[in-house]
Amino acid sequence: MNMPVPLAVGIWVVLGVVLLTLVLTGRRRIAARSRHLVPVPPALPMTDGALGETLLGPLEVVYVSSTLSGDWLARVGAHGLGDRSNAELCVYAGGIVVDRDGGAPVFVPAATLLDVGTAGGMAGKFVGRDGLVVLTWQVPADGEVEATALDTGLRPRHHADSARILEAVRPLISLSTPIVKDPQ
Structure with a gap:
């Protein structure tokens, strides 16, 4: 059955609008769900x-996402932390800066670092064995929400940069004081 071109185009446009609406609604739900947690x-x-x-740096990386620590499928949508983007990573004595294209930089103060390691994937991005560098850190309480530990995944553009990032970040962890939640 041949359909007139204007009708076919109209159907594709309507389908595209419906799919875009579903994607945007899902992103808003993820952000709203995690806003009270992070x-x-x-x-x-x-x-x-x-x-x-x-x-160290700047190094080209892909900011994959931030998830609740220990649950690499629980993407954090609040505060733009769930948005994948190209980025530049710089490691300073005072912390780590992930300067994301199209988003606010993510600053991880050295005192909040809990761990650093590698993983094969997180939050829908699976790249194979040890393809991601994962920073585990604690976002300090902001007066409304308690401190929360996050895992932030970064995919270096060059595989050799993973070892360089780990080497630069590990001394910051040994200098930092672990943050302990108030046991109320």
Whole structure:
């Protein structure tokens, strides 16, 4: 059966609008669901030298996502932390900056780092054995939401950069003081 071209185009446009609406609705639901679980991340210090010495970077990475620590399928949509994007990673003595294209930078202060390692995937992005560098850190409480541990996945553009990132970040963990939740 041949359909007139304007009718066929109209059907495809309507189908596209429906699919786009479903995607946007899903993203809003993820953001709303995680907004009460994850505090607002720390802001990047704007004063020169506030982050200390540059230990590594900038390196090209893909910011995969942030998830609730230990549950790599629980993507955090709040505060833009669930948006995949190209990024540049810099490791400083005072913390890690992931400067994302089209999004606010993610700043991980050194004092909030809990662990760093590698993984094969997280939150819908599976790249194979040890393809992602995963930073485990604790977002400090913001007055409305308690402190929450997150896993942030980064995919280096060059495989050799994974080892360089791990080597630069591990000393920051040993210098940081673990954050303990108030046992109320």
